[in-house]
Amino acid sequence: MAASPQRSSSLPRPKRTLTIFLVVLLALYALVALINLGTDKGEDSAWQPRLGLDLEGGTRITLQAKATEGDVTKDKLDQARNIIDQRVNATGVTEAEVTTQGNDQVIIEIPGERKAGIVDEVGKTAQLRFRLLWTGDLPSAAKPLDAKDAAAQQKIIDDIDWTKLSLDQMITAETQGLNTLPKTYQAGIAALQKEAAGFVCNPAGVDVDDIANKPLVTCDTKRGEVQILSPTVIPGSDIKTAEPQYDSQRAEWSVRIDLKGEGKAAFKTVTNALTPAQNRFAIVLDGETITAPASQAPINNGVSSITGGFNADSAKALSNQLKFGALPLTFGVNGSEEIGPSLAGTQLDAGLIAGVVGLLLVIVYCLLYYRGLGLVIIGSLLVASALTYVMVLLLGKGVGFTLTLPGIAGLIVAIGITADSFIVFFERIRDEVRDGKSLRLAVEAGWVRARGTILAADAVSIIAAVTLFIFAIGVVRGFAFALGLTTLIDVFVVFFFTKPLVSLLARTKFFGQGHKLSGLDASHLGISGRKVSEIARTRPSTAGKVSR
Amino acid sequence: MSRISTFGQHLYEGRVSFDFIGRRKVFYAISAAIVVIAALAFIVRGFNYGVEFKGGVEFTAKVAVANVESSDAMIEAVEDSGVPDAGDPTVQTSGKDTIRIQTKALSQDEATKVTESLKKAGATEVSQNLIGPTYGKQVATKALTGLLVFLGIVVVFIWVYFREWRMSVAGIVALVHDLVITAGVYALSGFEVTPATVTGLLTILGFSLYDTVVVFDKVRENTKGILTSTTKTYAEQANLALNQTLVRSINTSITALLPVAALLFAGIVILGTGPLKDLALALFVGMLAGAYSSIFLATPLASQLKEREPAIKAQAARVMARRAKEANDADAPVAAGAVAAPSRTVRPTGAAKRAQPSRKPRSQRGKGGS
Numbered sequence: 025m026a027a028s029p030q031r032s033s034s035l036p037r038p039k040r041t042l043t044i045f046l047v048v049l050l051a052l053y054a055l056v057a058l059i060n061l062g063t064d065k066g067e068d069s070a071w072q073p074r075l076g077l078d079l080e081g082g083t084r085i086t087l088q089a090k091a092t093e094g095d096v097t098k099d100k101l102d103q104a105r106n107i108i109d110q111r112v113n114a115t116g117v118t119e120a121e122v123t124t125q126g127n128d129q130v131i132i133e134i135p136g137e138r139k140a141g142i143v144d145e146v147g148k149t150a151q152l153r154f155r156l157l158w159t160g161d162l163p164s165a166a167k168p169l170d171a172k173d174a175a176a177q178q179k180i181i182d183d184i185d186w187t188k189l190s191l192d193q194m195i196t197a198e199t200q201g202l203n204t205l206p207k208t209y210q211a212g213i214a215a216l217q218k219e220a221a222g223f224v225c226n227p228a229g230v231d232v233d234d235i236a237n238k239p240l241v242t243c244d245t246k247r248g249e250v251q252i253l254s255p256t257v258i259p260g261s262d263i264k265t266a267e268p269q270y271d272s273q274r275a276e277w278s279v280r281i282d283l284k285g286e287g288k289a290a291f292k293t294v295t296n297a298l299t300p301a302q303n304r305f306a307i308v309l310d311g312e313t314i315t316a317p318a319s320q321a322p323i324n325n326g327v328s329s330i331t332g333g334f335n336a337d338s339a340k341a342l343s344n345q346l347k348f349g350a351l352p353l354t355f356g357v358n359g360s361e362e363i364g365p366s367l368a369g370t371q372l373d374a375g376l377i378a379g380v381v382g383l384l385l386v387i388v389y390c391l392l393y394y395r396g397l398g399l400v401i402i403g404s405l406l407v408a409s410a411l412t413y414v415m416v417l418l419l420g421k422g423v424g425f426t427l428t429l430p431g432i433a434g435l436i437v438a439i440g441i442t443a444d445s446f447i448v449f450f451e452r453i454r455d456e457v458r459d460g461k462s463l464r465l466a467v468e469a470g471w472v473r474a475r476g477t478i479l480a481a482d483a484v485s486i487i488a489a490v491t492l493f494i495f496a497i498g499v500v501r502g503f504a505f506a507l508g509l510t511t512l513i514d515v516f517v518v519f520f521f522t523k524p525l526v527s528l529l530a531r532t533k534f535f536g537q538g539h540k541l542s543g544l545d546a547s548h549l550g551i552s553g554r555k556v557s558e559i560a561r562t563r564p565s566t567a568g569k570v571s572r
Numbered sequence: 573m574s575r576i577s578t579f580g581q582h583l584y585e586g587r588v589s590f591d592f593i594g595r596r597k598v599f600y601a602i603s604a605a606i607v608v609i610a611a612l613a614f615i616v617r618g619f620n621y622g623v624e625f626k627g628g629v630e631f632t633a634k635v636a637v638a639n640v641e642s643s644d645a646m647i648e649a650v651e652d653s654g655v656p657d658a659g660d661p662t663v664q665t666s667g668k669d670t671i672r673i674q675t676k677a678l679s680q681d682e683a684t685k686v687t688e689s690l691k692k693a694g695a696t697e698v699s700q701n702l703i704g705p706t707y708g709k710q711v712a713t714k715a716l717t718g719l720l721v722f723l724g725i726v727v728v729f730i731w732v733y734f735r736e737w738r739m740s741v742a743g744i745v746a747l748v749h750d751l752v753i754t755a756g757v758y759a760l761s762g763f764e765v766t767p768a769t770v771t772g773l774l775t776i777l778g779f780s781l782y783d784t785v786v787v788f789d790k791v792r793e794n795t796k797g798i799l800t801s802t803t804k805t806y807a808e809q810a811n812l813a814l815n816q817t818l819v820r821s822i823n824t825s826i827t828a829l830l831p832v833a834a835l836l837f838a839g840i841v842i843l844g845t846g847p848l849k850d851l852a853l854a855l856f857v858g859m860l861a862g863a864y865s866s867i868f869l870a871t872p873l874a875s876q877l878k879e880r881e882p883a884i885k886a887q888a889a890r891v892m893a894r895r896a897k898e899a900n901d902a903d904a905p906v907a908a909g910a911v912a913a914p915s916r917t918v919r920p921t922g923a924a925k926r927a928q929p930s931r932k933p934r935s936q937r938g939k940g941g942s
Binding site for chain 2: 086088357365367370373374377381389429430436437439440447448481489
């Protein structure tokens with residue numbers, strides 16, 4: 025911009041402000057360059073915005089916590105997120121991103137080609153529990169209980185406080201019969217037996233609510249055996265490690281489990297008590313009995329293995345799930361999205377084209393309408409774009425901001441908001457000129473008035489963006505973030521770039537004297553016969569006058 | 573263009589003035605009619621919810637050319653996949669080479685089967701989107717919460733900023749107006765409502781109020797010290813503010829709509845159906861409604877509410893009385909040939925002038941107004 029101030033004055037120092045602004049902008053770019061030097065990976069260039077899955081291609085899985093396991097707390101959700109994160113990484117996927125969303129969701133995003141089975145694997149809750157087999161060898165019923173009766177039985181079971189049962193009591197109940205249990209539990213036992221009598225063992229899998237401290241009616245689908253199980257004696261969280269192992273003699277895959285802490289001691293007690301009569305215990309995964317072995321020998325070191333028709337993959341998958349801990353919450357897959365690379369590419373192209381076209385349209389309109397001042401708008405929009413770009417890069421590095429299609433839409437929509445600030449400012453200047461001020465004074469007076477309006481209007485935009493961001497989920501957040509970011513950038517650009525630039529330009533002959541193309545000439549403003557620079561002296565009588 | 577500028581100058585000076593506030597009943601009637609139609613459309617027809625709200629699977633298949641034959645091939649492929657729930661899918665072409673296929677809710681395994689079948693039938697690339705039935709509901713619930721919180725904050729913000737609850741009320745009425753109209757357009761046209769549409773609707777909130785705040789700011793400026801003015805009523809000053817910001821309103825609406833139009837264009841022409849189109853469409857309709865409502869609804873309403881205030885009422889009565897008196901003075905034969913043209917106002921200095929009539933009896937009998 026050819027700006028040549030004629031003399032210094034008491035007006036604000038636009039040159040200094042402009043210089044500082046541009047230095048800051050350059051510094052931000054230098055920062056990105058610096059980060060880029062620091063990154064070794066050629067692919068992960070700091071000049072490349074982080075793209076969302078919809079623009080890059082990949083898989084997104086939304087897991088929804090179920091409210092059956094008591095309160096879904098932030099802690100539990102974070103814990104689950106960590107465990108899922110480890111599981112995903114264990115499957116060999118790099119760059120996968122696992123985040124929580126809202127109060128009860130975990131999002132898994134995996135860029136690039138889909139890996140088969142990953143949804144099933146990471147979403148599995150893997151609630152592994154050791155329970156005593158109170159009653160086994162029950163046949164699968166042909167007809168299930170009707171819903172009303174089933175609910176009534178469940179209520180009886182739920183109303184009893186089973187937590188008061190000791191391990192010894194549970195063992196005695198198995199070895200010497202369920203009638204050894206205190207009276208308070210007898211109604212529950214009857215209900216369990218009724219439930220078991222109506223239990224249909226579906227070979228495709230069972231769907232039961234596996235609640236840790238309550239007895240459970242479930243089945244071993246491979247054997248079609250319906251079972252009544254005791255409350256949990258060893259929770260999955262007592263598992264120290266789990267490894268797949270191959271027994272070459274029996275040509276069978278199994279999962280070796282190493283227990284720790286209380287689980288180790290409890291396992292010792294259980295196996296010691298059950299071994300003499302070769303009583304059985306059950307290993308239950310997500311409500312379904314995987315295996316219910318008889319205790320052949322006391323196990324004192326806490327090491328056991330689960331067999332049950334595993335192959336190499338499923339043994340590995342289960343041990344991964346167990347090793348990285350049982351999830352503190354039960355999840356269901358709420359949705360999964362898979363975007364192919366070429367579709368993603370097309371979306372990115374469409375977004376970029378829309379952005380460029382939108383910017384051009386606004387520029388053309390502003391040039392036509394504001395002429396010379398239009399150049400200021402172009403300059404401001406370009407500076408705002410440059411600032412937005414560098415902020416997107418930095419926020420991508422800093423807080424992991426990824427650019428999604430709605431995000432790009434937010435940036436494009438913001439072009440309008442940004443241009444709006446300039447229009448408010450310019451119209452104010454023109455108002456002041458019409459009121460008879462010289463351009464230099466009009467710029468300052470117009471600014472003072474426009475400033476408040478711009479801030480108030482932008483505040484509304486920011487409030488909208490922040491509420492959207494806090495209360496929205498999924499794609500909406502990216503949009504809100506982009507909108508909020510650009511509104512802030514708009515404020516910065518208008519204050520530290522546009523305003524000082526206009527102040528400087530007002531001192532030039534081209535603008536200050538109201539050149540025909542400056543957008544501030546008399547005829548353009550509709551004040552015929554006067555030059556802008558002269559208006560100060562000949563105040564038009566029309567000023568401030570209203571018809572009626 | 574320079575004609576628009578001249579026009580702008582005339583608006584600014586009040587040489588050309590549209591009586592927005594005086595004709596508010598007409599605009600209220602128009603708005604009410606549109607809102608009623610929109611609401612009826614919504615009640616009778618309801619929304620055409622996208623798959624995100626119903627739950628299901630959306631497959632996006634890339635094919636060589638998207639046309640009737642390739643669409644049919646895709647439908648057949650879905651049927652051939654042997655997945656029972658996938659029958660009777662909805663199929664749309666989207667852009668030149670993309671076909672969208674929506675089925676009912678499927679399991680992951682089933683969806684994979686369909687994908688494989690589609691690839692066999694000639695799709696070069698298949699994207700799939702498995703959507704649980706609760707997803708859309710969550711988006712909607714969250715959006716509604718967001719909307720209510722936003723309304724709450726904004727009511728307080730406008731109240732504090734303008735020190736005027738009436739402007740809050742008027743702003744919110746205009747906002748609801750815009751939302752209902754946009755929703756009505758969706759109900760009437762049968763455009764699909766997706767989470768992107770919801771995003772668009774929520775964004776309209778910001779825009780609608782942005783515009784309204786700018787106009788209100790000018791109203792506030794014009795009506796500063798209105799109580800001591802004897803020449804202008806609140807309504808007139810508010811109307812002047814509308815006229816003075818008219819060019820700005822037009823310009824900002826155009827500059828805001830241009831990028832959205834580009835977005836809409838890219839969404840429809842390049843991508844066919846999809847989130848970009850849904851978002852841009854909601855924005856486009858909502859912004860038009862927003863530009864309309866801040867001029868024709870919000871400001872007249874704010875002004876009307878304000879006029880009910882006793883102090884403002886009294887002031888308006890004084891202005892009217894003074895005008896009537898001046899008109900009478902001009903009609904009077906006395907002082908014929910005096911310089912004063914009736915409409916010319918000579919920058920009154922407030923209270924001093926107002927006191928004049930009662931102090932200084934003229935030849936004509938005073939009307940004994942205020």
